[in-house]
Amino acid sequence: MTRVYLALGSNLADPLHQVHDALDALDKLPSTQRIATSSFYRTPPYGPPDQPDFLNAAVALNTQLTPEALLDATQRIELEQGRVRKKDRWGPRTLDIDIMLFGHLRLNTPRLILPHYDMHNRAFMLLPLLEIAPDAALPDGQRLNDLLAELDTSAIRRWA
Numbered sequence: 001m002t003r004v005y006l007a008l009g010s011n012l013a014d015p016l017h018q019v020h021d022a023l024d025a026l027d028k029l030p031s032t033q034r035i036a037t038s039s040f041y042r043t044p045p046y047g048p049p050d051q052p053d054f055l056n057a058a059v060a061l062n063t064q065l066t067p068e069a070l071l072d073a074t075q076r077i078e079l080e081q082g083r084v085r086k087k088d089r090w091g092p093r094t095l096d097i098d099i100m101l102f103g104h105l106r107l108n109t110p111r112l113i114l115p116h117y118d119m120h121n122r123a124f125m126l127l128p129l130l131e132i133a134p135d136a137a138l139p140d141g142q143r144l145n146d147l148l149a150e151l152d153t154s155a156i157r158r159w160a
Contacts, residue, residue, distance in 0.1 A: 001062040002103040003035070004070065005133060007116070007125045008057045009096040011045065015055035016159070018081055018095045023059070025077040031064035038128035040159035046122060051092040055159050058100070058128035067102050071112050074099065100125060104139045115139060123151040 006026075010018040019040065027034055038058040045051045063070060074097040082094040100116045107114040115138055119125045126148040129136060136144045 001033075001064055002105075003101075004061045004063055004099065004103070005101045005129055005136070006059045006061065006074065007096075007098040007100050007119070007129070008059060009054045009098075009124070010094060011052045011054040012092050013082060013094045015052075016040070019055055019057055021081055022077055022095055022097060025080070026059060026061065026074075029061075029063070029065070029070075029073050032070075033062045034059060035062055036060040036132040038131040041124065041128055042157045042159050043124040044155050045092075046124065048091060054124065056124045056128055058125070058132055060132050067099065067105065067107060067112055067114060070099060070102070098125070100129060101136065101138075106139050120147045121151070123148060123153045123156060126151065127153055127156055 008019050008022055023034070023037060026032070036059070041056045043054045043056050045054060065073065078095045078097055098116055099112065099114065100119050102114050105114050116125070126144055130144055130148060134145070138144070
């Protein structure tokens with residue numbers, strides 16, 4: 001089994017419902033067990049500001065799936081929950097599931113970059129992740145706590 005960390009986000013179609021449905025779908029993945037789920041956080045949008053705040057969370061899984069099989073599964077969950085992929089990368093969405101870390105694997109393919117290519121710049125990913133994995137580090141040993149300390153977290157709040 002490999003420990004994997006996912007980032008979940010939603011800002012359309014009842015985000016709380018979207019994330020709960022995503023957690024239920026993740027629980028049904030084969031050869032996979034959800035180990036931990038962070039609190040839910042309200043965060044301003046990363047990208048165009050003219051959209052609703054996001055609900056963000058992090059999930060820890062143990063899985064026997066390959067990175068590509070997990071990506072296929074998470075993208076299927078997104079589509080089943082109404083995700084429409086557009087050219088506008090950081091626009092509003094019903095559900096976004098990103099693989100942040102897949103064990104200590106480093107991978108760079110046209111479909112998947114591990115660790116997540118920009119997680120070091122995204123407090124809305126790191127804050128929930130560190131809640132469930134306080135000692136988490138990148139494969140090169142860089143501690144995520146140190147990365148988060150360099151980012152502004154002042155606009156991130158617990159989801160009420």
